[in-house]
Amino acid sequence: MASRALIHLKLVTLGDPAQLSGGYLYQQRMAAEAPAHGAQLAFVSIPRRRFPLAIGDSGAQLRRLGPTDAVLLDSIVAAMAAPWLRRIGRMAPVVAVVHQQPGGVDAGPLWSAIQRRLDLIAYRRVTAVIAVSDFLANELRGLGIDASRITVIPPGRDPAQEQPVVPTGDLRSGRAVAAICVSNWTRNKGLHWLLEAAAVLNPATVTLHLVGETAVNPAYSRAIRARIARDDLRKRVVVHGRVRPAELAGMLQGADLLVHPSRHESYGGACAEAMAAGLPVIASRVDNLPYLIRDGIDGILITPGDVPKLAAAIAVLATDEARRKQMGASARSRAMARPTWNQSADRFFAAIRGAIAGAAPGS
Secondary structure, eight states: OOOOOOEEEEEEEESOTTOOSHHHHHHHHHHHHGGGGTEEEEEEEEOOOOTTHHHHHHHHHHHTOOSOSEEEEEGGGHHHHGGGHHHHHTTSOEEEEEOSOTTOSSSOHHHHHHHHHHHHHHHHHSSEEEESSHHHHHHHHHTTOOGGGEEEOOOOBOOGGGOOOOOOOOSSTTSSEEEEEEOOSOGGGTHHHHHHHHHHSOTTSEEEEEESOSOSSHHHHHHHHHHHTSTTTTTTEEEEESOOHHHHHHHHHHOSEEEEOOSOOSSOHHHHHHHHTTOOEEEESOTTHHHHOOBTTTEEEEOTTOHHHHHHHHHHHHHOHHHHHHHHHHHHHHHHTSOBHHHHHHHHHHHHHHHHHHHSTTO
């Protein structure tokens, strides 16, 4: 087989590319897989600044990109980059890597509307679009983005035998089950609903473990910590903060279920990872989560913000061990049918090579 020509890529993102959230983790894995797929992928970070200053920062960074075979545009900076894409597109093909719906999920109504408009302008100007979920692809098609330019490439999974694990002790702490929630502390992730659901349950039902960055939104973080400190939750909730992948793998093996009560979820990587570990998932019936989790088979789906239903779902899986194990086995079987990271990277870099070839003069 003839060797592939090495391609040099620059991925434009926002802030620190080593952040632990779904979109950033996807990009980190693709960067790690790049050499095995005949590519070099370097990150270009735009500082976190308020709109419209961020547009100027984006333009300055994009003008200094230097030689590259293609520019990969993280959806988190699509709105900021939109005014500059015609100019950049004359230098190299631009591929949007879309991890969130146009307009985002955490901004207020006015900025969401502005961002949505600019996001769509960006996606119409790029050479190709990679969407990380069927939900996002359907959303983009519905908003007028040409379906022929969209490729769905979901996050991968690690082969089970290659996952490093740091063993954990007893996560139940004497209660019926240990539930884990893997989310950064933002309002979109619904941690406040989860705490209220845990508070109404019998204290012997569940020990709740919270994994994720706690300082993303300082005001929200203070509110969550204050709620945990109240008498009805004290000693029933364990805050772990950021943990290494090997530690998380061990926690998933030691837990009984994962709870993920988001308001919006473009993919749901934490849910997919928990399913691969054999855990049933209680999650919101929104966005991409019904594509991942079959209600009543791999877990339980609820309406976002329905605290009584969330509490009832936890109670059902806490008291019915047979059902919990059956759902966990089904979840694992479904997760194992999904692509590995290497397979996702095959498609990712093939899509980028296709965009480069399609943008070449005379193609």
